[in-house]
Amino acid sequence: MMKFYQLPLGSYAANCYILKDEKDQCIIIDPGAEGEKLVQFIKNNELQPLAILLTHAHSDHIGAADEVRDAFQIPAYVHKNEEEWLYTPALNGSDMDIPFVQREAEKVIMNESILTIGNFTFDVLETPGHSPGSISFYFREEGYLFSGDVLFKRGIGRTDFIGGNMDALMNSIHHKLFKLPLNTVVFPGHGPLTSIEDEIKNNPFLKNI
Ligand SMILES: [Zn+2]
Ligand SMILES: [Zn+2]
Numbered sequence: 001m002m003k004f005y006q007l008p009l010g011s012y013a014a015n016c017y018i019l020k021d022e023k024d025q026c027i028i029i030d031p032g033a034e035g036e037k038l039v040q041f042i043k044n045n046e047l048q049p050l051a052i053l054l055t056h057a058h059s060d061h062i063g064a065a066d067e068v069r070d071a072f073q074i075p076a077y078v079h080k081n082e083e084e085w086l087y088t089p090a091l092n093g094s095d096m097d098i099p100f101v102q103r104e105a106e107k108v109i110m111n112e113s114i115l116t117i118g119n120f121t122f123d124v125l126e127t128p129g130h131s132p133g134s135i136s137f138y139f140r141e142e143g144y145l146f147s148g149d150v151l152f153k154r155g156i157g158r159t160d161f162i163g164g165n166m167d168a169l170m171n172s173i174h175h176k177l178f179k180l181p182l183n184t185v186v187f188p189g190h191g192p193l194t195s196i197e198d199e200i201k202n203n204p205f206l207k208n209i
Contacts, residue, residue, distance in 0.1 A: 002120075002142050006187070007041065009034040012060040017146060017187055019139075020047055021119040028068060029053045029137065029146050030189060032060045035067025042072070050118045052076040054105070055148025055189060056134040057085035058161070059094035065102045075106030077115075079126070081133030081163075083108050093161055109135065125176050129169025130157030138180065145196070146187045151177055153186070153194035156205045173206060 005018040010033025018041075020026040026047040031038055042049060049072045052065055057078055065076050065086070078086060085091040089099035109115075112126050123138040130149045134157070137146040149157040151173055159166045177186075182197035199206065 002139070002144075004144070004187070005041075005045075006193075007038065008190075009038065010060055010063060013190060014060040015187065015189055015191075016064075018042070018047065019120065019144075020045075023119070024048055025050055025118045027051050027053060027117060027120055029187075030055055030061040030148070031064040031068045033063040035064030038064050039067060039071045042068075049074050050120070051107075053137060053146075054078045054082075055136065055146060055150075056131045057082035057092050058131065058149070059089075059092045059097075059100040061148070061189065062086060062092065062102050063100055069103065077107040077109055078105040079109045079133035079135045081128070082131065083133075085133070091162060127172035127176050129159060129165055129167075129172045131161060132163040132165075134172070136177065138184075143181060143184050144187060145177065145180060145184050147177065147189065149189040151186060151199060151203075152188040152190060153192050153199070154203055155191070156203070170206075 003020050007016045009016050014032035016031050017029040018026050024047050026049050051074050086102045089095040094100035113124050125136045127134050127136045127150045134150055180196050184196040186194045
């Protein structure tokens with residue numbers, strides 16, 4: 001059985017998720033900030049990280065990528081459409097603030113695919129709209145969906161940042177995410193967990209479309 005931890009990090013409280021298997025190997029989704037705290041958490045729990053997965057490359061989701069990589073020597077995965085964003089503050093949204101520059105990703109996801117890392121096997125779904133390289137990670141066996149800033153509990157991602165597109169976002173939600181089994185647990189990039197069924201029924205931004 002897979003276990004998860006949810007750690008809201010940084011001033012935007014972006015959810016970092018750690019998924020671990022029975023052998024305490026883990027993958028880290030969106031290490032957004034507070035690298036020292038995150039590294040300490042991983043060490044305290046005696047976890048063995050295998051990789052970093054990025055749902056997208058906005059600064060609130062990537063801020064601790066270098067610190068975690070330095071601590072554990074693991075690769076980071078990002079979609080090709082946001083490869084440059086990791087080290088380009090004007091793209092990752094940090095140019096008005098403290099500029100965020102992370103190292104380039106070791107692994108670039110070129111298209112929708114099924115990835116296996118250690119004991120973790122999951123579908124990479126391309127779900128653009130909030131940003132052009134937004135991807136969601138779907139763990140079929142567990143029924144878990146990591147949706148980044150595409151879909152939240154009772155909310156949807158903003159589309160007013162660079163590369164945002166409302167039509168694309170709606171398409172991603174209705175034609176990708178809402179096609180998943182109703183009981184899929186949704187782990188969003190901000191805020192509490194939800195389910196596909198709950199959002200189809202109750203998300204005020206998506207009703208009657
Ligand atoms: Zn974002
Ligand atoms: Zn975010």
